[in-house]
Amino acid sequence: MSLVAASMRGGGAGGKAARRPGRGVRRRGAVVLLLALAYAAGLLMFVLGGRVSPPSPGVEVRRRRKAEEEASPAPPRPGSVYRSHLVFDRLWPAMRDDATHAASSLSSAASWRRSMLMTSRYQNSVEPWTPCVNSRLIRSELPPSNGYLMIEANGGLNQQRLSICDAVAVASLLNATLVIPTFHLNSVWRDRSKFGDIFDEDHFIETLREHVRVVKKLPEDVLLHFNYNISSIPNMRTKAYSSPNHYVQKVLPRLLELGVVRVAPFSNRLAQSVPSNMQALRCLVNYHALRFAEPIRNLAEGLVGRLIKKSSLTGGNYVSVHLRFEEDMVAFSCCTYDGGWKEKTEMDNARERSWRGKFHRHGRVINPEANRRDGKCPLTPLEVGMMLRGMGFDNTTTLYVASGKIYNSEKYMAPLHQMFPLLMTKETLALPEELAQFEGHSSRLAALDYTVCVQSEVFVTTQGGNFPHFVMGHRRYLYGGNAKTIKPDKRKLVLSFDDPNIRLDRFKHHMQEILQHSDMRSIAFRKPNDSVYTFPMPDCMCQQDGMV
Numbered sequence: 001m002s003l004v005a006a007s008m009r010g011g012g013a014g015g016k017a018a019r020r021p022g023r024g025v026r027r028r029g030a031v032v033l034l035l036a037l038a039y040a041a042g043l044l045m046f047v048l049g050g051r052v053s054p055p056s057p058g059v060e061v062r063r064r065r066k067a068e069e070e071a072s073p074a075p076p077r078p079g080s081v082y083r084s085h086l087v088f089d090r091l092w093p094a095m096r097d098d099a100t101h102a103a104s105s106l107s108s109a110a111s112w113r114r115s116m117l118m119t120s121r122y123q124n125s126v127e128p129w130t131p132c133v134n135s136r137l138i139r140s141e142l143p144p145s146n147g148y149l150m151i152e153a154n155g156g157l158n159q160q161r162l163s164i165c166d167a168v169a170v171a172s173l174l175n176a177t178l179v180i181p182t183f184h185l186n187s188v189w190r191d192r193s194k195f196g197d198i199f200d201e202d203h204f205i206e207t208l209r210e211h212v213r214v215v216k217k218l219p220e221d222v223l224l225h226f227n228y229n230i231s232s233i234p235n236m237r238t239k240a241y242s243s244p245n246h247y248v249q250k251v252l253p254r255l256l257e258l259g260v261v262r263v264a265p266f267s268n269r270l271a272q273s274v275p276s277n278m279q280a281l282r283c284l285v286n287y288h289a290l291r292f293a294e295p296i297r298n299l300a301e302g303l304v305g306r307l308i309k310k311s312s313l314t315g316g317n318y319v320s321v322h323l324r325f326e327e328d329m330v331a332f333s334c335c336t337y338d339g340g341w342k343e344k345t346e347m348d349n350a351r352e353r354s355w356r357g358k359f360h361r362h363g364r365v366i367n368p369e370a371n372r373r374d375g376k377c378p379l380t381p382l383e384v385g386m387m388l389r390g391m392g393f394d395n396t397t398t399l400y401v402a403s404g405k406i407y408n409s410e411k412y413m414a415p416l417h418q419m420f421p422l423l424m425t426k427e428t429l430a431l432p433e434e435l436a437q438f439e440g441h442s443s444r445l446a447a448l449d450y451t452v453c454v455q456s457e458v459f460v461t462t463q464g465g466n467f468p469h470f471v472m473g474h475r476r477y478l479y480g481g482n483a484k485t486i487k488p489d490k491r492k493l494v495l496s497f498d499d500p501n502i503r504l505d506r507f508k509h510h511m512q513e514i515l516q517h518s519d520m521r522s523i524a525f526r527k528p529n530d531s532v533y534t535f536p537m538p539d540c541m542c543q544q545d546g547m548v
Contacts, residue, residue, distance in 0.1 A: 128480030375490030390511030
């Protein structure tokens with residue numbers, strides 16, 4: 001056994017050496033096999049290559065073109081990118097020459113513009129519509145009140161206005177006593193004004209005296225019952241556009257039980273289509289009861305008087321433009337203009353300040369190009385100026401711009417001033433000391449703009465929102481249902497602003513088409529889902545003698 005073991009130990013190295021030749025043979029065999037396979041594959045490729053014809057030139061071109069398309073993105077669709085500043089650079093010399101020609105000879109455009117500003121608002125109405133809310137309201141002695149209704153109005157001036165009008169209608173429905181509404185402090189508007197700072201409280205209460213009871217505050221015994229804590233009063237949270245039946249079935253029982261209920265927030269909490277008596281009451285509130293407070297009324301009428309004096313070339317008539325190009329509006333729209341990285345940074349910061357995290361939520365898709373094509377982007381002052389010049393308003397037109405603080409105003413307002421030297425704002429018309437009492441109060445400043453726009457000969461709206469909708473409705477109510485309003489189709493407008501090589505005559509043709517389309521909608525009747533505040537016909541107006 002030891003000899004065997006010794007032999008095995010002694011022959012360890014020799015055993016390994018003895019095994020190596022066999023392993024080497026196998027390795028060499030594998031290499032030879034691989035070489036043979038490679039040779040066979042090469043031979044096969046040679047044979048097949050000789051039989052396959054080379055690609056035709058057309059196929060090669062298509063391949064190359066496809067590769068290039070994949071390497072570079074497709075150009076944006078027409079109207080996707082802001083190029084209006086390039087169009088202005090192209091058109092401005094021709095616009096300037098065109099205005100000079102119009103001044104020396106009464107061209108068709110100048111004649112049309114003078115006609116637009118100097119003829120009666122009623123020119124297209126054979127039988128003007130007149131307000132008739134009194135004939136639509138059912139009058140009877142008010143029964144004992146079922147309790148107190150409190151609401152909280154939120155948003156800007158006209159969002160508050162909407163809430164107040166709807167609150168009166170709901171109070172009438174419930175036979176409740178309405179407490180003068182409180183205003184929610186909005187993170188965007190940041191206005192601490194109370195009802196009486198904006199509207200005439202006594203006039204409001206007196207105008208509604210025969211229809212709804214209104215008090216300035218809750219009685220002492222009711223406050224005591226809730227330990228002087230308004231938040232202890234049950235809040236009847238209500239869905240948007242709730243029907244009158246909802247209030248009767250859900251809110252009235254609690255009102256009868258507790259003697260007071262609260263609805264907060266109360267923005268758009270009543271359906272658009274309600275019984276005729278409620279619609280007429282909405283109009284009575286909006287157009288008659290909601291009179292601005294005396295300081296606002298006095299200054300606003302003063303601004304209108306000054307504008308009329310400055311509009312001597314057009315018979316005292318002026319054009320008002322509601323320009324929504326404030327920083328918060330541009331940021332919220334998620335549209336891009338020509339400000340590059342600086343603009344992007346400023347807009348990102350503005351969105352985060354006012355709507356923290358909203359635009360970064362999972363699944364949120366922001367597409368500035370699609371927004372612009374769809375007409376959702378606010379028009380710049382430059383675009384508004386080009387549009388109006390293309391429509392025939394020349395540099396002798398007095399233009400009133402209603403707006404907040406314009407984003408990057410030094411850059412964007414300069415070309416509008418170029419096109420309309422007689423451009424006015426509340427800041428240029430009023431003395432600094434006259435505006436001082438309203439500084440920091442956006443709703444009061446908006447009330448000045450509202451009054452000036454309502455009394456203009458032509459009103460131009462450039463973006464959606466409550467302000468233009470309420471102004472359009474108010475003008476229809478006051479001026480026979482046919483006030484002159486320019487509401488451009490921005491989906492068509494951006495196409496005209498997309499071609500930097502467009503000629504002035506072609507541009508003017510496009511603008512005239514947009515104007516004609518807007519004029520066709522000047523007289524409009526409320527449809528079931530429309531707001532009576534924008535379309536007061538036929539709910540609150542009649543084609544007969546029915547003046548309030």
